[in-house]
Amino acid sequence: MPVKPLSPEKISIFAQLPDAFDRAVGEWGWPAFRARQIRQWVFEKFVTNPEQMSNLSRADRAMLAERADFGSAEVVRRQISDDGTIKLLLRWPDGHEAETVMIPDGPRRTACVSSQVGCPVGCRFCASGIGGVKGNLTCAQIVEQVYALNLQLREAGERITNIVFMGMGEPLANYAAVMEAVRILHDPGALNIGARRITISTVGVPQRIRDLAHEQLPMNLAISLHAPTESLRKQLIPWAEHFSLADILSAARYYFERTGREVTLEYILLAGVNDQVEQARQLAKLCKTMRANVNLIRYNEVEGLEYKRPKSSDVVAFQEVLRDNQVNAHVRKSRGRDIDAACGQLRRKEGQGRSGSNEP
Numbered sequence: 001m002p003v004k005p006l007s008p009e010k011i012s013i014f015a016q017l018p019d020a021f022d023r024a025v026g027e028w029g030w031p032a033f034r035a036r037q038i039r040q041w042v043f044e045k046f047v048t049n050p051e052q053m054s055n056l057s058r059a060d061r062a063m064l065a066e067r068a069d070f071g072s073a074e075v076v077r078r079q080i081s082d083d084g085t086i087k088l089l090l091r092w093p094d095g096h097e098a099e100t101v102m103i104p105d106g107p108r109r110t111a112c113v114s115s116q117v118g119c120p121v122g123c124r125f126c127a128s129g130i131g132g133v134k135g136n137l138t139c140a141q142i143v144e145q146v147y148a149l150n151l152q153l154r155e156a157g158e159r160i161t162n163i164v165f166m167g168m169g170e171p172l173a174n175y176a177a178v179m180e181a182v183r184i185l186h187d188p189g190a191l192n193i194g195a196r197r198i199t200i201s202t203v204g205v206p207q208r209i210r211d212l213a214h215e216q217l218p219m220n221l222a223i224s225l226h227a228p229t230e231s232l233r234k235q236l237i238p239w240a241e242h243f244s245l246a247d248i249l250s251a252a253r254y255y256f257e258r259t260g261r262e263v264t265l266e267y268i269l270l271a272g273v274n275d276q277v278e279q280a281r282q283l284a285k286l287c288k289t290m291r292a293n294v295n296l297i298r299y300n301e302v303e304g305l306e307y308k309r310p311k312s313s314d315v316v317a318f319q320e321v322l323r324d325n326q327v328n329a330h331v332r333k334s335r336g337r338d339i340d341a342a343c344g345q346l347r348r349k350e351g352q353g354r355s356g357s358n359e360p
């Protein structure tokens with residue numbers, strides 16, 4: 001696919017913290033209140049066409065259209081589940097594609113966003129890892145995913161309330177863009193989502209987990225464990241070869257000590273692979289070495305892959321072992337099973353690649 005980057009003179013509203021946008025607009029000779037007006041159109045009124053920004057003069061509207069970009073993703077596919085889950089496949093002019101999902105749960109509207117095109121981690125049970133990573137999404141492309149979901153919710157008078165980086169890609173392998181996006185998503189002058197409602201989910205990059213602990217934002221950290229032992233983890237997650245479980249857990253302890261925020265361990269239950277009582281005992285033992293809670297996720301089967309969804313009785317037994325050992329363990333609700341729930345399947349079906357996370 002031909003690569004058509006954004007014109008270098010254009011700035012993207014989705015890649016600018018309000019301060020930076022104020023400065024850019026100031027360099028055009030405009031007053032700061034003009035930048036605020038533009039942000040209000042975009043983030044409060046969902047207007048991204050400068051022509052419709054009626055409190056700007058005709059000349060200013062024309063200059064704005066020339067110098068700023070207000071999102072360029074095309075919604076290539078959209079699926080809506082019976083349970084209200086909305087899944088979008090977005091495509092940008094540079095050829096990048098990303099899946100983004102809105103998961104409703106009571107008053108919450110959670111965006112599950114992608115950080116890369118494909119994924120370098122290669123989990124054996126995931127559609128995203130099959131084709132490897134094709135590239136990093138830019139900060140603007142990450143923020144635009146949330147904006148695109150807000151557009152879907154606009155008619156109902158709703159907005160995204162929570163964000164999880166659990167779509168395609170390893171967010172800590174695209175650290176700079178992800179962190180800049182988090183700042184913009186969090187900023188009251190932009191998307192205004194509380195940092196406590198933002199979760200970074202990683203397979204575990206110890207140094208980056210330590211870096212995260214030094215960011216001045218109280219985000220949540222989730223570590224995709226998926227196995228209680230090093231050997232099983234290496235079988236399931238090829239990337240686990242690079243970083244030992246001990247190093248990852250040591251970084252997680254550091255994160256807790258520095259931020260006071262309990263870490264979540266994500267554990268996808270795969271029938272007959274990692275869902276047995278003995279493995280629950282091993283996991284409980286490991287949890288005792290740190291302050292962590294466990295999120296159990298029933299596997300969503302992926303066409304063409306051998307892994308199976310676990311039996312409900314095995315899930316209950318697994319959770320009971322954890323709870324009997326005083327480990328706080330929840331089973332995550334399955335959402336959007338009728339619409340290719342596991343990330344990456346939409347993109348796969350679209351025929352542009354084999355990619356996406358199993359985690360929503």
Ligand code: SF4
Pocket residue numbers: 119120121122123126127128129130167168169170203224356357358359
């Ligand atoms: S489960 Fe997550 S980390 Fe693993 S390959 Fe899929 S997207 Fe990557």
